[in-house]
Amino acid sequence: MLNEKLFIGDQALVELAKLLSKPAVGQVFVLVDANTGAQCLPLLAKVLPDSARVVEIPAGEEYKTLATCETLWAELTEARADRYAVVVNLGGGVITDLGGFAAAVYKRGVRFVQVPTTLLAQVDASVGGKTGVDFMGFKNQLGVFQEPAAVFIEPRFLQTLDPRQLKSGYAEIVKHWLIADADGFARNRYVGMLVDDWTPLIGESVALKQRIVAQDPLESGLRKLLNFGHTVGHALESYLLQQPGREILHGEAVAAGMVCETWLSYHKGLLSAEELDKIETFLFSVFEKVQFVTLETKAIADFARQDKKNSGAIINCTLLEGIGRGVYDQAVTLEEIAESLRYYHRL
Numbered sequence: 157m158l159n160e161k162l163f164i165g166d167q168a169l170v171e172l173a174k175l176l177s178k179p180a181v182g183q184v185f186v187l188v189d190a191n192t193g194a195q196c197l198p199l200l201a202k203v204l205p206d207s208a209r210v211v212e213i214p215a216g217e218e219y220k221t222l223a224t225c226e227t228l229w230a231e232l233t234e235a236r237a238d239r240y241a242v243v244v245n246l247g248g249g250v251i252t253d254l255g256g257f258a259a260a261v262y263k264r265g266v267r268f269v270q271v272p273t274t275l276l277a278q279v280d281a282s283v284g285g286k287t288g289v290d291f292m293g294f295k296n297q298l299g300v301f302q303e304p305a306a307v308f309i310e311p312r313f314l315q316t317l318d319p320r321q322l323k324s325g326y327a328e329i330v331k332h333w334l335i336a337d338a339d340g341f342a343r344n345r346y347v348g349m350l351v352d353d354w355t356p357l358i359g360e361s362v363a364l365k366q367r368i369v370a371q372d373p374l375e376s377g378l379r380k381l382l383n384f385g386h387t388v389g390h391a392l393e394s395y396l397l398q399q400p401g402r403e404i405l406h407g408e409a410v411a412a413g414m415v416c417e418t419w420l421s422y423h424k425g426l427l428s429a430e431e432l433d434k435i436e437t438f439l440f441s442v443f444e445k446v447q448f449v450t451l452e453t454k455a456i457a458d459f460a461r462q463d464k465k466n467s468g469a470i471i472n473c474t475l476l477e478g479i480g481r482g483v484y485d486q487a488v489t490l491e492e493i494a495e496s497l498r499y500y501h502r503l
């Protein structure tokens with residue numbers, strides 16, 4: 157247990173059972189996608205009340221929309237769910253983001269708990285209270301900050317996770333090292349993905365995120381560190397999501413975005429050539445190169461105009477002053493973003 161609201165390890169679901177048996181808990185709704193319904197629900201079912209209702213949505217980022225929220229809102233409404241209802245979000249970041257948002261606005265807010273089942277959701281998405289859905293092709297364009305009642309991280313769920321998905325989650329762990337944990341980067345980068353038990357790494361990564369969120373829950377300053385790799389990463393993810401057959405995973409886009417933003421840090425004179433080399437060599441040793449052509453770089457960069465860290469026409473990026481030392485609110489131009497993508501493409 158990291159704090160009173162976050163439980164990690166093989167007792168996490170026992171703690172969830174305790175919460176769900178409290179008198180103040182009314183109807184229980186479990187949100188799953190097609191995969192977590194089949195692969196994760198059997199383990200969770202052991203701790204659910206018999207009366208729990210399961211709501212299933214299709215799997216995938218393309219369903220992280222307002223339209224999908226309506227499926228949950230309709231089920232809640234038809235079951236006459238009241239303010240005592242609790243929504244249990246069982247899945248990856250799509251489920252924890254969408255389920256958190258849908259719960260936060262139903263009748264102006266019912267409680268929800270996060271039971272993340274991907275590495276990405278266990279180290280990042282389930283923690284910190286950012287919820288939301290994509291809109292008009294832009295990532296997380298609609299959302300609210302709303303903390304879950306609690307988070308229950310059971311690493312056993314990772315046993316059925318595809319290796320590609322595991323790697324996508326690893327990108328957010330690497331992000332945490334690069335912005336605030338030089339020692340984590342130095343200790344772990346040679347191990348790469350060859351991890352037997354993810355529990356200690358999940359615990360460290362989540363604790364780092366919680367420390368930052370606790371100081372700036374609404375992202376007015378420090379929390380922007382957690383967005384390293386995302387100005388370019390979200391632009392790339394959004395662009396490729398619109399191209400049938402070229403979709404990439406969030407973590408894959410963030411890994412590419414981290415290469416670009418590490419180069420921007422070097423380009424701005426914040427980071428040494430030696431550190432640039434160390435970071436990009438490591439990232440390319442783990443993540444495959446994302447494919448695009450140089451002709452596309454302007455269209456990709458354009459998506460950064462909708463980044464939530466921007467102020468008016470100024471695109472504010474989180475960059476690195478060194479390994480483990482992120483720095484936020486660094487203005488970059490669209491042309492510099494396009495140049496960073498061309499740099500990535502040439503590597």
Ligand SMILES: NC(=O)c1ccc[n+]([C@@H]2O[C@H](COP(=O)([O-])OP(=O)(O)OC[C@H]3O[C@@H](n4cnc5c(N)ncnc54)[C@H](O)[C@@H]3O)[C@@H](O)[C@H]2O)c1
Binds near residue numbers: 192248274295315321
């Ligand atoms: N709120 C935040 O702070 C935050 C942080 C990082 C990412 N995100 C968001 O999270 C989303 C990405 O999350 P994700 O990578 O978990 O994707 P995801 O939720 O789409 O899950 C990935 C795939 O794995 C399947 N799956 C989930 N758990 C499984 C399991 N245990 N076994 C087998 N299959 C399983 C899912 O059905 C899905 O097909 C993005 O939308 C991103 O924007 C949010």
Ligand SMILES: O=C(O)C(=O)C[C@@H](O)[C@H](O)[C@H](O)COP(=O)(O)O
Binds near residue numbers: 284
């Ligand atoms: O928790 C945060 O703060 C983050 O930025 C974590 C990111 O990994 C995550 O992808 C988040 O959803 C991005 O948020 P956004 O505000 O850029 O949409």
Ligand SMILES: [Zn+2]
Binds near residue numbers: 280328386406410
């Ligand atoms: Zn992310």
